[in-house]
Amino acid sequence: MGELKLMKGNEAIAEAAIREGVDAYFGYPITPQSEVIEYLMMEKPHERTGMVVLQAESELAAINMVYGAASVGRKVFTSSSSPGISLYQEGISYIAGAELPCVIANVVRGGPGLGTIQPSQADYFQTVKGGGHGDYRLFTLAPSSVQEMADFIELGFEIAFKYRNPVMILSDGMIGQMMEKVELKDQKPRWSADEIKAMHGSWATIGKPESRERNIITSLDLDPHKQEKHNHHLQAKYRQMEKEEVRYETFDTDDAEYLIVAYGSSARIAQKTIMLAREKGIKVGLLRPITLYPFPEKPLAELASRMKGVLSVEMSAGQMVEDVRLAVGCSDIPVEHFGRYGGVIHSPDEVLEALEQKIIGGK
């Protein structure tokens, strides 16, 4: 049984990283997630577990420090917010190409550009459709509570090392800043050098003994045929993730006639919308994708087949709705998007109004 605490999402993810036995955190301050590095600095994890915490000179440096520590088989964590995550993209592409594990948290704020410091979900495209260059996929977990901010550290590293792929925890300013009760797991020991050698010595650049060929971490192959082969290997990995790692939950869908699809903060708000709707006699359910990549397209397609309409709710101008439409397919039911954006959070009433106007009324 873990320890119960009242914490901000940003603090919970930091504390969870220490307890996970993470070896290093590299980051650069940016609102609304600076509490992550502040908490880590205050906690002196170097004394608790030997974990390294370093404030880099820029996001470019931070993500490349992550690349370095990940290349030697260590558990590395970093966090930032939208403009900073844009600067991470080059590094994330290299990390994906070189097949390195790491966990990155994006506490999303409104954009584009410098935007605002208020919550947003407008980094969906950037996260699940690429962001950086080349054919790669970023495994994406979307927490909708402070508890999940903490829990997704462990899950994130499990996936990251299983597939040797970067994992994104796509949060937002609301989840990062809000305080909630969180159950923290017991402290795990950090991996020893011998454990790392045994588990990751086949690829990690931890120093070449005479007994093996040198290990090389690179995403470069000038021979296009070899590069294509490498890409085939990456794609096979992504297909496996799509087959085995989809996570989602449903709420009030058994008798539902209408479906809301929402993740993170919007999923919390949608739950209230569902209560309000049911008070008015409108039977609405919720599908909450927990993994945004891989997207829960099959469960969504199944649910949608018995719905009269689907509303995708996201604090954006309409990004996830494209995946919702792809999943629902060429059905004649309405599939629409609703969301406030640019840092504005929609209310449950606004979501209900959108449901009534765009889906029920628009039928």
Added chain:
Amino acid sequence: MDIAIKDIIKKENLVYTKTKLMTDNVLSYCPGCGHGTAHRITMEVVDEKGIQEQTIGIAPVGCSVLAYEFMNIDMVQAAHGRAPAVATGIKRVMPEKYVFTYQGDGDLAAIGTSETIHACNRGENITIIFINNGIYGMTGGQMAPTTLAGMKTSTSPFGRDLHSMGNPLKITELVAQLPGTYYVTRQAVHTPAAVRKAKRAVRKAFELQAENKGVTFVEIVSNCNSGWKMPPVQANEWMEENMFPFYPLGDIKVDGELVKK
């Protein structure tokens, strides 16, 4: 009395051969390029110190992007300019290892200036080997941050105009000013004497790294025959006449103190 050559070429008479820490892959560098020599002396130091298993190298973007094909150690290829950050990430979690970056002038002194300055200023216990040939070799001879005034490149075809293109950057003198650097030196590898001296500098840089004194920084002023459009021997002469006056060889910082000239 005389002796037949076949009687000299015997195992017991061997005095010099390529270190096993250089792989047998044919170097991808142009004929006469100093990169090969700089690679070799670095690997000779690692070999002679017996630290192959303790050494991790970072290859940059530039001509030496494929350094990992030639250096027989564990290596990481870094994004353009980011090698000091990658080295920081490795060294912070494996402080017992020897970690070095091997970077060209475009990588270290243009796109990676921030990473260079801050890794040096934090005093990371890493070694930076900096190859300065005043030009972008890999992409075909464009102007570099270290291109000399008036020097012709494919993006300064009428010579580097300081007024519109800025001044050549003495990044090595600059990093020597930072408290985090402990040993900063400028060397060359175009003559046997220079190579032997440069190798001593690389050895010293590695030895000081083990003492956790901060950044050890070895610049090697080198040639780029293809970019300079000269035969190798002539390029080396041109380097002595033109590069060395602006980038004078010798120690710049020793034992954490600037060398007084």
Added chain:
Amino acid sequence: MAKVRGAIVVDVEKCKGCGVCVPACPSNVIELNKEVNGKGYHYSFMARPEACTGCTNCAVVCPDGVITVYRIKIPS
């Protein structure tokens, strides 16, 4: 007094004929061959082998590490 004699072996197929070893030799032993290797390079060779002292200068300065050096002391 002992006399020192040396000899070099050039890995002909890996030599790029850059010629950096030629002026590095204090005894003027090395020249670039009129013949070429498989890649068309005029590889270096001992044009005056009797003058080689095995000083290793050529090998030390060879960018491609293609020169191996041998040395023997001959008692006079």
